[in-house]
Amino acid sequence: xxxxxxxxxxxxxxxxxxxxxxxxxxxxxxxxxxxxxxxxxxxxxxxxxxxxxxxxxxxxxxxxxxxxxxxxxxxxxxxxxxxxxxxxxxxxxxxxxxxxxxxxxxxxxxxxxxxxxxxxxxxxxxxxxxxxxxxxxxxxxxxxxxxxxxxxxxxxxxxxxxxxxxxxxxxxxxxxxxxxxxxxxxxxxxxxxxxxxxxxxxxxxxxxxxxxxxxxxxxxxxxxxxxxxxxxxxxxxxxxxxxxxxxxxxxxxxxxxxxxxxxxxxxxxxxxxxxxxxxxxxxxxxxxxxxxxxxxxxxxxxxxxxxxxxxxxxxxxxxxxxxxxxxxxxxxxxxxxxxxxxxxxxxxxxxxxxxxxxxxxxxxxxxxxxxxxxxxxxxxxxxxxxxxxxxxxxxxxxxxxxxxxxxxxxxxxxxxxxxxxxxxx
Amino acid sequence: xxxxxxxxxxxxxxxxxxxxxxxxxxxxxxxxxxxxxxxxxxxxxxxxxxxxxxxxxxxxxxxxxxxxxxxxxxxxxxxxxxxxxxxxxxxxxxxxxxxxxxxxxxxxxxxxxxxxxxxxxxxxxxxxxxxxxxxxxxxxxxxxxxxxxxxxxxxxxxxxxxxxxxxxxxxxxxxxxxxxxxxxxxxxxxxxxxxxxxxxxxxxxxxxxxxxxxxxxxxxxxxxxxxxxxxxxxxxxxxxxxxxxxxxxxxxxxxxxxxxxxxxxxxxxxxxxxxxxxxxxxxxxxxxxxxxxxxxxxxxxxxxxxxxxxxxxxxxxxxxxxxxxxxxxxxxxxxxxxxxxxxxxxxxxxxxxxxxxxxxxxxx
Numbered sequence: 001x002x003x004x005x006x007x008x009x010x011x012x013x014x015x016x017x018x019x020x021x022x023x024x025x026x027x028x029x030x031x032x033x034x035x036x037x038x039x040x041x042x043x044x045x046x047x048x049x050x051x052x053x054x055x056x057x058x059x060x061x062x063x064x065x066x067x068x069x070x071x072x073x074x075x076x077x078x079x080x081x082x083x084x085x086x087x088x089x090x091x092x093x094x095x096x097x098x099x100x101x102x103x104x105x106x107x108x109x110x111x112x113x114x115x116x117x118x119x120x121x122x123x124x125x126x127x128x129x130x131x132x133x134x135x136x137x138x139x140x141x142x143x144x145x146x147x148x149x150x151x152x153x154x155x156x157x158x159x160x161x162x163x164x165x166x167x168x169x170x171x172x173x174x175x176x177x178x179x180x181x182x183x184x185x186x187x188x189x190x191x192x193x194x195x196x197x198x199x200x201x202x203x204x205x206x207x208x209x210x211x212x213x214x215x216x217x218x219x220x221x222x223x224x225x226x227x228x229x230x231x232x233x234x235x236x237x238x239x240x241x242x243x244x245x246x247x248x249x250x251x252x253x254x255x256x257x258x259x260x261x262x263x264x265x266x267x268x269x270x271x272x273x274x275x276x277x278x279x280x281x282x283x284x285x286x287x288x289x290x291x292x293x294x295x296x297x298x299x300x301x302x303x304x305x306x307x308x309x310x311x312x313x314x315x316x317x318x319x320x321x322x323x324x325x326x327x328x329x330x331x332x333x334x335x336x337x338x339x340x341x342x343x344x345x346x347x348x349x350x351x352x353x354x355x356x357x358x359x360x361x362x363x364x365x366x367x368x369x370x371x372x373x374x375x376x377x378x379x380x381x382x383x384x385x386x387x388x389x390x391x392x393x394x395x396x397x398x399x400x401x402x403x404x405x406x407x408x409x410x411x412x413x414x415x416x417x418x419x420x421x422x423x424x425x
Numbered sequence: 426x427x428x429x430x431x432x433x434x435x436x437x438x439x440x441x442x443x444x445x446x447x448x449x450x451x452x453x454x455x456x457x458x459x460x461x462x463x464x465x466x467x468x469x470x471x472x473x474x475x476x477x478x479x480x481x482x483x484x485x486x487x488x489x490x491x492x493x494x495x496x497x498x499x500x501x502x503x504x505x506x507x508x509x510x511x512x513x514x515x516x517x518x519x520x521x522x523x524x525x526x527x528x529x530x531x532x533x534x535x536x537x538x539x540x541x542x543x544x545x546x547x548x549x550x551x552x553x554x555x556x557x558x559x560x561x562x563x564x565x566x567x568x569x570x571x572x573x574x575x576x577x578x579x580x581x582x583x584x585x586x587x588x589x590x591x592x593x594x595x596x597x598x599x600x601x602x603x604x605x606x607x608x609x610x611x612x613x614x615x616x617x618x619x620x621x622x623x624x625x626x627x628x629x630x631x632x633x634x635x636x637x638x639x640x641x642x643x644x645x646x647x648x649x650x651x652x653x654x655x656x657x658x659x660x661x662x663x664x665x666x667x668x669x670x671x672x673x674x675x676x677x678x679x680x681x682x683x684x685x686x687x688x689x690x691x692x693x694x695x696x697x698x699x700x701x702x703x704x705x706x707x708x709x710x711x712x713x714x715x716x717x718x719x720x721x722x723x724x725x726x727x728x729x730x731x732x733x734x735x736x737x738x739x740x741x742x743x744x745x746x747x748x749x750x751x752x753x754x755x756x757x758x759x760x761x762x763x764x765x766x767x768x769x770x771x772x773x774x775x776x777x778x779x780x781x782x783x784x785x786x787x788x789x
Contacts, residue, residue, distance in 0.1 A: 034456035042587040044465040046612050052468050062456035070613060091453025 011352060023247060026192045026214060027142040028168050034062040034088060041087075042067065050074055056112060060086040066095025066117070071103045079112025082136040082166065090116040090140075097123045098137075098148075101130075110134055117148050121170075124154040132162045139169030143192050145249045147171040149316050151193065155179055156228070163187050171249060172256050172316055173198040174215070177205065179229050185210060194250040195220050195259065196241075199234060200317070201227050207236040217256070217263040218244040218280075223270040223330070224255065225293065225323035230330070232272045233425075241265055243282045245351075255317045258296050260285045260354035269293040271334045274425050280370070281344035284351035286360070288338070289372040290390055293331035295405060297323055332377055332388055337423050339393040343370035360401070363412050370398035373419070374405040384418050391421040476558055476573040476582040481516060481541055487555055487579040489543060494519065496657065497641035498648060500634040501670040501678070502691040505772045506544060507605050508597065509556065514541040515630075523630075523658040530621070530700075531630040532658070538563040540627055546595035549602055556591060557609050558582050561619070561627055568625040570615035586612045606769055617766055621700045628695050632661075633670040633712065670712060673778060685782030686712050688775055692764060708739055721750055722786065732761050742786030751779055 044054045045067045051074040058080045079085025089098045096119030103126050110133040114121040121137040137151035151167035154160050155178040167174025167190040174193035177183050178200045187209040190196035196212030198220040199205045212218035218241035223230050241264045250257030262284030268291050280287040350357040350368045404411040483490045495516045518537040540561040545553045558573045573582035588611030597603050619625045639648040652658040671679030673688040690712040696703035698711040706727050709719040718724045721739030740748045753763035
């Protein structure tokens with residue numbers, strides 16, 4: 001009992017110290033000298049015929065309204081470089097997006113930056129064969145919940161390449177690919193976002209060579225319920241995901257607002273995922289976690305399960321506690337192979353700013369785990385049954401946790417042996 | 426979920442967890458106007474830059490006195506466009522005719538024909554200020570929309586693709602000075618209303634709309650009769666088979682219900698009809714629709730989102746205040762209002778008519 005009191009007092013002192021020195025939120029403040037070429041640029045977007053090139057000059061261009069492209073084919077929009085051609089929507093009065101693309105085919109957007117849209121900076125929907133190359137999508141100033149949701153947001157697309165892009169300051173996800181298929185996300189950087197990179201309900205996705213750092217969470221591979229399609233076949237390799245510890249500034253009720261800060265990677269409710277040869281380090285809650293949607297849906301704080309109408313209109317994904325009604329949705333991860341990754345941590349103690357950190361502090365000998373598996377499975381399915389298998393292999397000396405979250409952590413365990421397996425995906 | 430025995434800590438953490446973000450500045454920064462030194466788009470357009478280049482009207486252009494082969498036309502019930510008045514003309518190339526087709530909702534036009542619609546407001550000095558002239562040009566591939574915005578001096582109008590917001594002061598009923606932030610649509614927005622299936626198409630060039638007198642053509646003749654006698658239209662059915670849309674604000678032309686349906690036809694049915702872009706809503710307000718549920722009566726919304734205003738049916742007979750249709754007509758919120766485009770003011774007289782119509786409908 002005395003021991004427990006010491007612990008409580010110690011923790012209280014720690015909290016008091018943290019309270020005295022709050023974590024600074026990061027900021028991105030590039031130098032800007034805006035010019036107005038809105039009429040001509042708007043006109044070029046409207047008039048562009050199929051198979052043409054819109055060449056944007058150097059300059060920091062300010063817009064009062066969204067730019068849109070609808071039903072165009074073989075179009076290229078090219079700037080003079082992401083540091084030189086800046087399209088800023090700061091204070092826009094019309095439209096929510098910065099650039100909105102619908103129903104296009106064979107579109108290339110490259111060498112420019114998009115900043116400060118009221119909603120998403122770049123949203124592409126219902127389109128096919130899209131390349132985003134060397135595009136920096138950012139919100140300037142101190143990161144804020146009022147920033148737009150998604151920096152680069154292709155949704156319901158196919159044949160998509162996102163490379164050498166940067167995403168900064170998104171209040172939901174920086175690079176967010178939703179309900180799409182045949183996707184390559186490579187050699188990008190994402191920082192100062194709530195989620196750095198997110199693959200949601202997408203299939204045949206390759207994520208490699210990316211760097212995600214100083215987000216709340218680095219990489220999310222998710223399937224969410226009640227959507228048009230569910231994702232599978234995802235490979236993430238050679239990525240570097242580190243130091244994603246910034247406070248969660250997501251909109252209350254959004255799915256990402258439920259992810260604790262200091263979470264490197266989350267693989268949730270999806271199947272057929274190979275996660276290999278990545279470096280994951282320096283996270284205050286957990287380096288990598290494999291979880292079911294139940295863990296999110298079970299959050300009984302009403303503040304976290306309702307999203308206001310305004311946020312919903314912005315397309316932010318909310319936590320959906322009625323997911324069980326969606327019979328086509330599988331809430332549990334299956335066929336997940338995690339091998340040959342490098343895990344490190346410079347932090348010694350888990351953060352006490354969220355339930356998971358506290359749980360690890362209490363139950364995991366004050367150690368931050370490298371890999372956590374929630375162990376939640378469908379009714380009557382035992383752990384590691386063939387159809388819901390998780391394999392960990394050759395990840396070096398790691399701290400592994402099987403939470404057994406479904407049974408109040410009764411069989412909380414650090415034993416990796418049942419999960420040391422290989423599978424062919 | 427996490428039943429860890431540390432509730433005290435948890436509460437403390439919650440207390441400390443509040444965020445200290447400063448509100449984001451929404452004011453736009455200033456920007457100096459710069460024009461590109463090279464064209465942004467490597468493609469040529471051959472469209473006329475000025476309205477005067479077409480030669481539709483005699484000089485001075487702003488008097489809108491038509492040259493030969495340009496004819497005035499009037500409709501029975503027009504679309505409400507923020508109280509703007511409209512002067513409509515059609516240009517028919519030499520030796521061409523309009524053609525009636527029983528299978529099409531509008532008259533047919535030959536290549537080179539142009540529909541010309543001028544939007545203007547009466548001003549306090551007894552003059553008229555023309556804001557824009559919209560053209561629909563019939564090309565080989567189909568109809569092409571183009572917009573021209575008039576200059577302050579009213580000497581000519583210039584081609585505009587990107588739309589504009591123009592502050593206009595005007596005088597209503599010759600007494601009340603009003604202000605409107607008039608919105609000229611951009612080229613993409615033209616399509617929103619002028620699309621049927623996937624083709625751009627004129628609105629209002631139907632027998633039912635044109636079946637009326639037009640003093641600018643003839644003091645005593647029906648407009649269609651004038652076109653017929655001048656051999657400007659072919660294949661018209663016999664005169665006693667011409668349908669006629671009531672004039673929404675003239676009680677001599679129809680009952681409240683008939684005029685309300687005419688108003689809904691002109692203001693809603695370009696989208697809300699079986700071939701319109703809002704067909705998925707299931708709400709069909711074309712004058713000829715007879716299914717009461719399709720007309721909105723006791724019909725729940727399909728995908729209105731917040732546009733439904735938490736109301737249950739498009740129209741509740743006898744209860745205009747709880748009918749979504751009227752709620753959206755009254756709104757000026759862009760995410761709620763109907764029509765979605767071309768209206769920033771509320772059409773009070775239109776609302777009065779629709780309100781009376783819903784009030785009079787028989788309850789179930």
